[in-house]
Structures are given as C-alpha cells and as structure tokens.
Amino acid sequence: MHDKEQNAFSSWQMNCPVSIPTNADYVTLAHGEGGRLSRKLIQERIVHALSNETLLAMNDAAQLPRVTGALALTTDSFVVSPLFFPGGDIGTLAVYGTINDLAVSGARPLWLTLSLIMEEGLPLVILDRVLQSIAEAAQQTGVKIVAGDTKVVPRGAADGLFINTAGVGELIAPIPSGAATLQEGDELIVSGTIGRHGIAILAVREELGLEPLPSSDCGSLLRPVEILRESMGHQVRCLRDATRGGVAAVMQEWAEASGMTLSIEEQSLPVSPVVRGISELLGLDPLHIANEGTMMIAVKQGAGADAVSFLKSLPETADAQVVGTVKHRGIAAVTIKRTLGAEQPLDDPLGSPLPRIC
Incomplete structure (x- = not known):
C-alpha cells in the first residue's frame, strides 16, 4: 500500500x-464486478461472518417462513463518520438503528437485509471488524x-463504507395508537440521558482531546419497549427513537400530528455533565443532538410514574424521566420552561448542528 493510501486509511481508522x-x-473495484473476487468476498467474509441457513442458500431472494400477524417494514441508510466511535461503530449502528x-x-424484529457500499481501498481488516459487530448485534x-x-465505488466516491438496511418485523398487539391520538394531560418521558451519540461523534471527529472520550448510547431498545408493552398496554400512546434532530424533532413531529402543544421542563431533562458541558461550550442544545439508544414516550395521564419505574428496572433506561405534558394547542407547537426564565417556544433547528452522525 502506498503512503498516500495509508494516510487516507488512517482517517477511516479513527478509534x-x-x-x-x-x-x-x-477492497478493489474487482470486488464489485461479480467475478471471482466478488464471490470470494461474499462467501469467505460476509456469509462466513453472518452465517445462517437462509444466507447460505445464496438465492437472489430470501425465502422466509410464514408469520401469522401483520408485518412492519422499515429501511435506513448509515453514513456515519468516523466508522468507529466510542460505544459502537457503523455496524452496530446499522443493526440497532433498524x-x-x-x-x-410495535413490531417484533425478525429479519434484516444488508447492503454494503464500499470505497475502493477500504482495508479488509476494517470490513471484517464491522461485520463482526453486525453479527454480534444481530x-x-x-x-x-x-x-x-x-x-464497490471508485476511490473518493464514498467515505470508506456506507450501509443500507431493510428490516421486517411482526406487529404485536397492543400496537401504540400513535401521535395523532395524544390528548391533554398525557405525560412525556425520555428513556435516558440525551445527546450522547452526537457528542461522542463530535468528540472523535473534531479530536477534542477529551479523556475519557464521551460514549454513544448506541444500543437496542427492544427490552425497554417490550417491558412497557407488557406492563402498560394501551396506556402507551406512542414511542419514537430520538435520532437525527434529537428529542426536539420528535416533539415537533408529534405536535404536528396531534394538533396539540407539547411542553417540557428543562430541569427534568436527563443530561450528563459531559454532554451539558460540551454543549454549553459549543453553543449547542442537547435537545437537538442525536441519540441512538434513547427514545421518547407518551403515556396516558397518570401513567408516567409507573412507566418510569418499569424503565428504571433496566440498565439501558435507568435514567428515564418524566419531562413534560401534552396541552391544548397554544401559540407554539412545542414549548420548554427553562431553568431560569419563563416558558418559551422550542423551535426546530434549521439545519443539523452535526452532519453524518448516523
């Protein structure tokens, strides 16, 4: 490998x-041409790492067993930079995010598809490590x-590795009724400390020199959602993982869908000292920063304390808090009562404060 290539690879190796x-x-362009190197890459690396009977069949389309319930389908793409960050990497992010x-x-995840768009020159040891993460998360x-x-795309046409997924799950009753059914008095919950993923990416990408490095909340929400569904049933109105745009974006979407005002209190928000400190230093609002293992939940009036109690029984949601309520629509769709000051509108950011975070 030439020095110029090695220098390019070092940016992909961050953390x-x-x-x-x-x-x-x-990776070479020949790995994407469907010939011997393509088969070798798929069979010896990808299928070997992710081995199951469906993949081993090597069909053009997966043949899946019948399920009894209705299905849910989602798709996502992952272009995070850098590929590795404290608390995860593009592989774990792709699985957990989907x-x-x-x-x-309201679905029990069953199957995923995985498409890898690789840049010419991607070291195969990095691909192997990402595949290992994908296999472990799955x-x-x-x-x-x-x-x-x-x-495979030519050098410079991508940033090492992009991943696209599709996920299929079986809908399991009771299915959350959705944001359109929010009513006055419903309580708003955040399942954990906010802004961790975005700050972890920022700290590594911009080489802020923090010790220890902030860690992403990248992780699965399956168990917290399951315990809420089993314990709370129809008391849960809606749930949403607060990824791009953070908690603020979720509230704006819910306010638009319901025609209500969503109001939160700043002093109730779970924010770690590290995230709070970096946000204040850089002029960021943790409410606008992405999460990858934290969700927002709306429950019926009076059910908030029980929901938080159930969530706190799990390590991944031990910092859950009731943060606000749903009100009749006022002047603003979303409001926040700051620690020092009166209630004020909370607007959507016009653009992302930190691109390429997922």
Missing part, C-alpha cells in the same frame, strides 16, 4: 479497535440477516 498492517489487503425503528412501531437482538448486496 478503530484493530490496527491496519502496512501490507493489508483492501431494529429500534421496528420496536417503537445475535444479541435475535434477528437474522437474510439477504444483502455489495457494491
């Missing part, structure tokens, strides 16, 4: 748990990766 040998093999979308929609959440695709 990478494996080192890149100077004589490393790497299954979380299914879970908060095993932990009980989903099968049943189909996929690979493409």
